[in-house]
Amino acid sequence: MFFRNLTLFRFSPAVATDLDRLDEALAEHRLRPCGPLEMFTKGFVPPVGRGEGEPLTHTVKQCTLLTVGGEDKLLPAAVINDELQRKVQKIAEEEGRKVGGRERKRIKEDLLTELLPRAFVRNSRMSVYADKKHGWLVLDTSSRKSAENALTQIREALGSFPAVPLAPEEGPRVLMTDWLATGNLPAGLTLGDECELRDPATATGAIARCRRQDLDAEEVKEHLRNGKQVFMLGLTFDERISFVLGEDLIVRKLKFLDVVMDELGDSHEDARAELDAGFALLTLELERLLGKLEEWFGLPRPADS
Structure with a gap:
């Protein structure tokens, strides 16, 4: 349960009031499994338990906990490029011609369609909590990019969530x-x-x-x-x-x-x-x-x- 890193944002008292509808808003943005031809999916998962009906938030006093989840297909570029080169070489040997850029692009798209359904899926989870009394959004990550992506997920669920990065008055x-x-x-x-x-x-x-x-x-x-x-x-x-x-x-x-x-x-x-x-x-x-x-x-x- 204990966070290992803290990336912080701040929000106003009016925004804190809007967070009262967070559980209802997240319900339409639950994480779903990656489809056969999808590279990734993002959404929210229960902070505790894995059941379909488990709540997506957990509140203690003024603080509300939620978990941003993701599924990513693991399909390294090197694997695709090796397979592409093999197919291009086979065409050159069997048909005695070079493969142009447009045809190479089409072959690569066909390879993605063929390989994606068989790719491994990596799950990711990030814990986040909002302190509505003091106006802190706390994300368990040291990556600014990951924090911004999670914040985007919350904004999409709520329609708007004007949390801002820290603006220190002392350097x-x-x-x-x-x-x-x-x-x-x-x-x-x-x-x-x-x-x-x-x-x-x-x-x-x-x-x-x-x-x-x-x-x-x-x-x-x-x-x-x-x-x-x-x-x-x-x-x-x-x-x-x-x-x-x-x-x-x-x-x-x-x-x-x-x-x-x-x-x-x-x-x-x-x-x-x-x-x-x-x-x-x-x-x-x-x-x-x-x-x-x-x-x-x-x-x-x-x-x-």
Whole structure:
């Protein structure tokens, strides 16, 4: 249940009200299996259970969980090209002629029609939740492209969903560089053991990556004195959550520490009770962390238009 990465968007109070119809809207956009000649399908699947009648959302207090699903056919271009070359060569040998571009294109289309029904299918799932009280849309991915694709799915289901990327008033790179250089971090925040430093002056500037490293070490400070800035920084919040924060404000390698996991316990009656407990704990912990990100970097919630 616990998210491993956080890509974040914000939405206004008016948009939060519109999310009350989310379960009804998603019902018409359930994930369906890939057809024989389809490369992929996208849709929504139940956060818990696999039955046809299972709800597509799960709400605890002000937070609503949903799962964006997909099925993709695995048909590598190399396989198609090898088969195409074999057919073209066979025509050249048997008929003594070259295959033109138009005929080659037709042969390739015929190959797709022949091979697609036999291709393996890969399933994908992405957990997403909306905090309607505070205006956060939280996606369990570190890929901006994947997050945008999932957001598009939600928008298509709702007809409109004006969630926007984060717009920090404080430059994340500058602020995190200051944290690392001075050791003057906000209350409750401590340095982890990982960072990525880059020279921002040039597109191909030097990059220094540290893992399992004391970030107070002199060699790290020397990189900063030489003009490098922080692009990723490992942090621990209130000794309860560790993560790596990027200058794009994507939270990577999110981990809930033992003190949090001990609060979850392991005595749950069924999968739904376990989901309830896990989701409640997840959203409570992240409410505090996201509130601090909002404070540190100045991440305003959009106002109603």
